Amino acid sequence: AQSVTQLGSHVSVSEGALVLLRCNYSSSVPPYLFWYVQYPNQGLQLLLKYTSAATLVKGINGFEAEFKKSETSFHLTKPSAHMSDAAEYFCAVSGTSNTGKLIFGQGTTLQVKP
Amino acid sequence: ETGVTQSPTHLIKTRGQQVTLRCSSQSGHNTVSWYQQALGQGPQFIFQYYREEENGRGNFPPRFSGLQFPNYSSELNVNALELDDSALYLCASSWEAGAGTDTQYFGPGTRLTVL
Numbered sequence: 001a002q003s004v005t006q007l008g009s010h011v012s013v014s015e016g017a018l019v020l021l022r023c024n025y026s027s028s029v030p031p032y033l034f035w036y037v038q039y040p041n042q043g044l045q046l047l048l049k050y051t052s053a054a055t056l057v058k059g060i061n062g063f064e065a066e067f068k069k070s071e072t073s074f075h076l077t078k079p080s081a082h083m084s085d086a087a088e089y090f091c092a093v094s095g096t097s098n099t100g101k102l103i104f105g106q107g108t109t110l111q112v113k114p
Numbered sequence: 115e116t117g118v119t120q121s122p123t124h125l126i127k128t129r130g131q132q133v134t135l136r137c138s139s140q141s142g143h144n145t146v147s148w149y150q151q152a153l154g155q156g157p158q159f160i161f162q163y164y165r166e167e168e169n170g171r172g173n174f175p176p177r178f179s180g181l182q183f184p185n186y187s188s189e190l191n192v193n194a195l196e197l198d199d200s201a202l203y204l205c206a207s208s209w210e211a212g213a214g215t216d217t218q219y220f221g222p223g224t225r226l227t228v229l
Contacts, residue, residue: 004156032215041222042222042223043118043120043204043220043221043222043223044157044204044206044220045220046217046218046219049215049217051215090156090157092156099159099162099164099170100208100215100216100218101147101159101170101172102147102149102157102159102206102218104157105156106154106155106156107154107155107156
């Protein structure tokens with residue numbers, strides 16, 4: 001079975017500081033990994049995805065994530081936080097079912113302080 | 115290109131009632147997946163429809179059912195509503211079912227409140 005664990009339900013950073021959101025996965029097969037962002041009262045928007053090509057994946061809005069098989073991790077980073085980055089972030093895994101269904105973590109709320 | 119749309123935006127029902135939620139997939143997509151997102155939780159997979167057939171189901175009871183139409187739009191029906199059904203229901207469309215690498219594009223969701 002596949003699963004995702006997001007460490008830290010709330011992360012607070014100052015504007016301009018490094019953003020690091022942690023995601024660890026469990027999968028019996030090579031996983032496909034995704035980061036989605038959810039702004040208040042909205043659906044999910046894809047930030048980036050890992051599909052077994054380059055291990056460092058660049059996404060939208062300056063975010064990137066690195067796939068580390070040895071650590072079973074796919075942490076999301078951004079060098080400099082912006083106020084508009086405040087949102088809920090979800091890590092998800094897919095790959096073992098015939099549906100490509102996404103299995104999500106519990107989410108991390110990012111707060112950006114001025 | 116039109117994105118994924120859902121209706122209604124909000125809905126209030128009472129226990130025991132039935133509800134139908136609707137989703138229009140993104141142009142060119144033939145696969146629709148439905149997710150339930152309880153407050154403070156990550157979305158959970160309900161089921162998927164591919165070319166008008168159910169193509170996989172999560173751990174939800176049979177009172178959750180769905181349809182997909184020839185234009186690939188979809189409905190989610192929930193019978194005998196329970197308080198725990200209160201959640202944000204998200205619809206996502208994609209190009210082809212089963213491609214784990216395929217991006218799922220999400221709609222804005224329908225907020226269901228069961229009283």
